[in-house]
Amino acid sequence: MEQQGIKPYVIGLDLGGTNSVFGIVDARGEIKATTAIKTGGYTKVEDYVKASIEALQPIIEQVGGIDKIKAMGIGAPNGNYYNGTIEFAPNLPWAHDGVVPLAKLFSDQLNGIPVALTNDANAAALGEMVYGVARGMKNFIVITLGTGVGSGIVVNGQLLYGHDGFAGELGHVIMVRGAEGRSCGCGRTGCLEAYCSATGVARTARELLAKTDRPSLLRDMNPDDITSLDVSIAAGKGDELAKEIYEFTGKMLGEACADFTAFSSPEAYIFFGGMVKAGDLIMEPIKKAYEASVMNIFKGKAQFLVSGLDGASAAVLGASAIGWEI
């Protein structure tokens, strides 16, 4: 039985380039109801919000109406926590050329409940802290390995936003300086993301296949079609070249984490995203390179964990976690 006046739920919105997935979530991380719309197809943000509210209405009623909702949290690309805006998000037709006050627009349509937003990786970090393997931790770093490499950094129990709201871009520290660095989507060269994202892993595969004539299951494919999933499948079948790709990727991630530890000395690194499904194939090289690279005073202190959030609902849970933090 719920008490009068208690607001037991938050709305989480995982705002991706293709789909916008909404969930109504309770304090234990149970998703009570979900709905979704396409993210694109709207040129004006007002139309996107209108379609969202129409989709939300029935599931809000399902849990007892808007009075049962404490807040809403949004995980979105280029989300700025400080002012609740999405800023120049290249993949969102209604937010690609300006600053969109998305949090306020949702709040206005939802009886004025508080709405907060942040980027996807920060949402993942909050999700781990509220529902996942980081419960009780005050200093940890979530690294998301997907199309890009993202990060959410928690220090003293708080997400690190920096003075402008954009801190935690660890996919864009430089791992290979100078002319030999790979070009990165950010316009620079040598970034961690250019090597350790899904596209980076596929690129490593193509480079390694071209550079050697060693046998590999990956040679059965058109090089341009190889994805990180193919590398994962081949490695799972014991393919030595595919394993070497993960060793290369893990070594770079481990060395990067050694530098991150010199910065914030977290008690754990938590890896999140499709590539983590490769399990020890990627986690063991990360740990090995980390312990070999990190300063003596930090050796053996940090845990290396895999996200504790269910993949399908992790992003919505992460977004909803922002709502509990308001």
Add this chain to the structure above:
Amino acid sequence: MEQQGIKPYVIGLDLGGTNSVFGIVDARGEIKATTAIKTGGYTKVEDYVKASIEALQPIIEQVGGIDKIKAMGIGAPNGNYYNGTIEFAPNLPWAHDGVVPLAKLFSDQLNGIPVALTNDANAAALGEMVYGVARGMKNFIVITLGTGVGSGIVVNGQLLYGHDGFAGELGHVIMVRGAEGRSCGCGRTGCLEAYCSATGVARTARELLAKTDRPSLLRDMNPDDITSLDVSIAAGKGDELAKEIYEFTGKMLGEACADFTAFSSPEAYIFFGGMVKAGDLIMEPIKKAYEASVMNIFKGKAQFLVSGLDGASAAVLGASAIGWEI
């Protein structure tokens, strides 16, 4: 006229390898009285504390007695804020082979006033926040350029200690990976400190002199005797090779800061230490390399400042600032 019961002063202790300098400081950063003892010459920490208290007694009386003292702050090598200890400090004969509870030992001898300690660079960061150019800032990084390269990182208005108290070792991020990295005092290779500390600058000078036959005032010296001060003096006289040494050093610092910004996006970098006396010779290359290297979203946002604390008293002020934070 001071009110009854008000405690207007803190004791600051700048605990260096050679000297231990004490100051009694008011809330405006005015040093009311100072004294000093040699740090070494004691094999037991109890004897070091006893000698310190004997030296402190007269200056405590000078400001009206221990009842006027709110707290004591200590800036010390290998200082751990969380438990008030100095841990395995290689240069301190009474703390080189174990964990010394220095904060408690002082508190016990000073009527139980609170005593906190942290490492020198963190003390410098607190000093800038309380008395210096970082007043009012909530996100900034102090980089100390001395015998080593140290750092104090402030996020959300708090010093970043990490889960073990040792966060903020930015002198030991890896700038040159692989076999060609210079060896560093920490036992690894390629650290920022190996290039941008005073000894790193002197080493750059020797390398550049050996590699070329370009004329330079530095050629009048025995290469092994060259210090960063000599480089500074030569650069001040317009020596092109000496200027190039600063450009190399500044470029590496600027590129390192670009990575730090991807981590915590501070509003300012504050440089502290002897090398900063070279002024624009070092600061301009830092800024130029930073703006060229940093991600687009961060360009033009960070300030590059020189410490606002008077060199002679900066370390004592920094240490005293820890006392105000308790």
